[in-house]
Amino acid sequence: MSNRHSLKHLPSYKSLADVSYTACIYTVAGVALLILLGPVVIMLITSLTDGQSLRFPPTGLSLRWYQELFSARSAPIHQAAGNSLLVALMSSLVAAVLGCMASLVIARSRRRGARVVDALFMSPLILPGIAFGLAALVYFTLIGLRPSLILITIGHIVMVTPFVLRTTGASLAQLDGTLLECSASLGATRWYSFRRITLPIIFPGLVAGSFMAFMASIDNVPVSLFLSSPRSEMLPIRLWGMMESTLDVRIAAVSGIFIVSVLVLMLAMERLVGLSRRLND
Incomplete structure (x- = not known):
């Protein structure tokens, strides 16, 4: 019972x-x-406060600081934002080319050296950013180069290329090798096969990786901190200095613009190439 x-x-x-x-x-x-x-x-x-300083909850709501952000008083912020956008654009474009080429070599090679190359390309994701930024500053100083936008771009390329490599490599895993063999047997050149077969297959992964590289570059602090100069100030460094000195509400306004912009871009990328699926491959 x-x-x-x-x-x-x-x-x-x-x-x-x-x-x-x-x-x-x-x-x-x-x-x-x-x-x-x-x-x-x-x-x-x-960012919608009508007060004179960063405070939560705000005493009232207003768009005055967004208007102030686009005034002539915010010219240093505009210059820093332009530098960040330029570096991020150049870094993502170069990283797209390097990441695509490296993923093609690694995917086609069966030698142990290919795994070593893959590990070297992915190492910036393991190495702390501040350690790489300091090492890059010491290296460029030893060879006689001064901090500039070009050096910042080079440093960002090293840091963001792994994003393109990983997403493009995941897309290459979906490529059937027999397609390339059939194309070659019909007399197609390697460039023609790449343009008509390989590129359309890896394009979504390449775009997703380039987008992640762009976002990682525009938000990078360690490399920009060590390699920037007064003439090549980056937006994150500018905002950091404003937070330490004045706690200007325009910092929140810039952050609000970034939040909305990133949200719109991520929704667009999800619609176009399936960003979340590419990152999970």
């Missing part, structure tokens, strides 16, 4: 365990979302 009684109540125990597990998962997910999205929401609300 006792066994029957325990078996009779077994389903209720299972359902209670399922409910507890689901509640635990949703609670952890909710806390994670709160930690991730809370600072973003706070920054957006703070």
Whole structure:
């Protein structure tokens, strides 16, 4: 009788365990979302304050600091933003070329050296950024080069190329080698086969990696901190200095523009190339 009684109540125990597990998962997910999205929401609300300093909650809501951001008083911010956009654009373009070429070589080679090359290209993701920035400053100083936009671009290329390499390599895994063999047997050159077969297959991964490289470059602090000069000031460094000196509300306005811009770009990239799927490959 006792066994029957325990078996009779077994389903209720299972359902209670399922409910507890689901509640635990949703609670952890909710806390994670709160930690991730809370600072973003706070920054957006703070950027709409009508006060004279960074304060949350704001005493009132206004767009005055966004208007102030586009005034002549914010010319240094405009110059720093232009430098950051230029470096990020050049870095992502060069990283797209280098990452694509490296992924093609690594995917086609079966030698141990290919794995070594892959590890070398991916090493910037393992090495702390501040360590690389300091090492780059010491190296360029030893060979007689002074900090400039060109050196910042070179440093950013090294840091962001792994993003392109990884997403492009994942797309290359979907390429059937027999397609290239058939193309070669029909007399097509390697360039023609690449342009008509390989490139269309890896293009979504290449675009996704280039987008991630662009975002990583424009938000890079360690390399920009060591390789920038007064004439080549980058936006993150400019905002950092403003936070240390005045806590200007325009910092929140710049952050608000970045948050909205990144959200729009990520939605566009998700629609065009499936960004989340490319990053998970």
